[in-house]
Amino acid sequence: MSDVRHINALDPGASPLDYYGYELRRHRETAGLTQKQLGAIVNYTGSLVGQVETARKLPTAEFSERVDAALGTGGLLSRLLGLVLRSQLPAWFQQVAELEARATEICTFHTHLVHGLLQTRGYARAVLGAMEVANLDDRTTVRLARQSIFGKQASPVLWAIFGEAALRQEIGGPEVMRTQLRHLLSYTDDPRVNIQVLPFKAGVHAGLQGSFDLFHFTSDPSILYTEGYGTGHPTANPDTVKDCSLRYDHLQAAALSIKDSAQLIRDIMEERYGEHDGVA
Template structure:
């Protein structure tokens, strides 16, 4: 266990966050319990965050910034904290996603991590490994903050129809997840197309992949294996995957028809059922 007096703010962004939280709390003349009461959290949680034993959330950070008059410091830090809690092999990918002007994804079997709900993400991450599941889920959800930037990326998802039927979590989790996809219908920056079963053989049969496009840098193709990620800017690979993506978009349903299919599956398969 890290003792608070020995906390090194230079050890990691999480340690720095804890150090700053403690410093601002003490300047305000509050105990951990008193701050917890103000924030509607326990004093124990405040202590765990101050000693880098618990990850802060965006909500906690925003409340603490207001209560401690930090000028938004903790809210600015929490994104960095979350990113450095990602698996080492994925941290570069998260950085690419954060810098990209456009993210174009083909997902054959499940909803992309950037648009997963809490229950869906928890079910995905909890397969074979329940350790630190709350924190790992929070870290994944924190990646969605890229859509809240002043200039958010365009996100385009071509999603295999099978992902609508693969029950990840339970029926309620799936209903919530599909409803979340539908929530982007009026958002021109987040687009979801469904690749229907009727498309038959298609350009994505070799597997899921992402294309990250940047304003001033070369496009990067990202593929993923078990516990490893593979970003590449190889021109031949980028050209091949860009062509594949064009064909996948052409074979997929329109945005309107995709939304109608998602809505129909949500109601027919995961809606309320009479006993």
């Protein structure tokens, strides 16, 4: 009876997650199925179906695809999923995820961390769990959902410069880091994802003030994004954007070429993890 009260109280306008649950329940009931029956069809428990319907658990891509197929929703839940997951990001970061989704080109510079758009699940989980382990699996799923922009027909071009420290700092243990470095190498032949390393030997460089991202659009002004602890600072101030665009040009000039960057990643994998070929 308590589940029924929770379901009846669900407000589809409260959040994207509530709307997803409302639509799931509506289509399930239209199909004449109980939560348990639908769960059996899609190979999940009826309890999990109920938790998703009452906005107590995040749906996954696999769950959405299976339920769409089972209920004949025409892909509705899968289309809603991106909005649901983006809404679960910290409030101060949601605007950044929207910028990532709209940008035609993203230029990012990080001194000590692989950018979230290129993180593996193990690496992202280790980073997110550094100070807070609550809901870690869900928070990891939400972060990785941002990478769906690369599956779009008009996906953005990504230019990513990492300081060498980001490749040598062991995040999550040897296996997690080995997998992360191998993942970076998987983009070697992808012209839309370009990875360069700023080596230690570069010395003084234009990015010493810290990491930043530049978002470029077809018709809108470019936006600069910098980040602090628990805060983000996007700005379209033309002078600030121009300054950091110039800094990025200098960072690209100081960084290793894409080919030499890939070789350095392979060298680090061999040196630190005994792997002789970074790409399977």
